[in-house]
Amino acid sequence: MPVISAEMPDTPESNYDRLTIAEATAIQKDLRSKLSLIPLEKPVRTIAGADISLSLYSQTVYAGIVILSYPKLQVVAYSLVKGNTNFPYVPGYLAFREIPSILKAFEQMPVKPDLIMFDGNGILHKRRMGIASHFGVLTDTVTMGCAKKKLAGLYTEPGETKGQFTAVTDSGETIGFAVRSKNNVKPVFISPGHQMSLQDSLDIAFKCIGKHRLPEPTRKAHEYVNLFRTGALQEGYHEVDEWKLF
DNA sequence: GCGACAG
């Protein structure tokens, strides 16, 4: 029984807006069967952060993907796209609200990043299909998630100092980690999205932590989409001038 | 019925 049919169109752009929760759940279960958590196979040279910004009481979404060099973590390019969303925010179904626009930003990039970090979860999800995993399977790319709040599972609070972490489990299975990215701040929740292991997600997350609570990829993505929404940056694909990179 | 609940 195919999940995709004439009644249920096959592209995020055209159909996610009209899905019922039951249909969305069916899609997540189907995508889960295609999920892969094999260890990273290729070296990471660029890592991107993906996020969207919204105006209060507006259905317009400002999506963006910011590519940073790795491991230096300097912004080298970014793709910004203005889109629309009608699918409401429902915990567990964030992908259906944000992916259509982020996908446009992704398709607009002439060169894709080696890995994309999402502002949300990967397998740290009831059905192991958070936005990072969803996007990864959909586009066959390497992804991981970094959420600011816990969505599912159980965990014990990690030590208060930077670098401490604990596992987030669901029925005894580890589905992610609660990572203290800075002293005395709430932990961030890390999990693999697609084509990488739990250990990989933890390793990458640590190498992306700078002076702030949020890892650089998602922190920059959040910053750029906000600048886009407020008019400081324009829609389109942009590359940072070489001279700004040293 | 009550608590949980990414953005």
Place this chain on the structure above:
DNA sequence: ATCTTGTCGC
């Protein structure tokens, strides 16, 4: 997520 001012801490 977004709307907002001051304020506490490193």
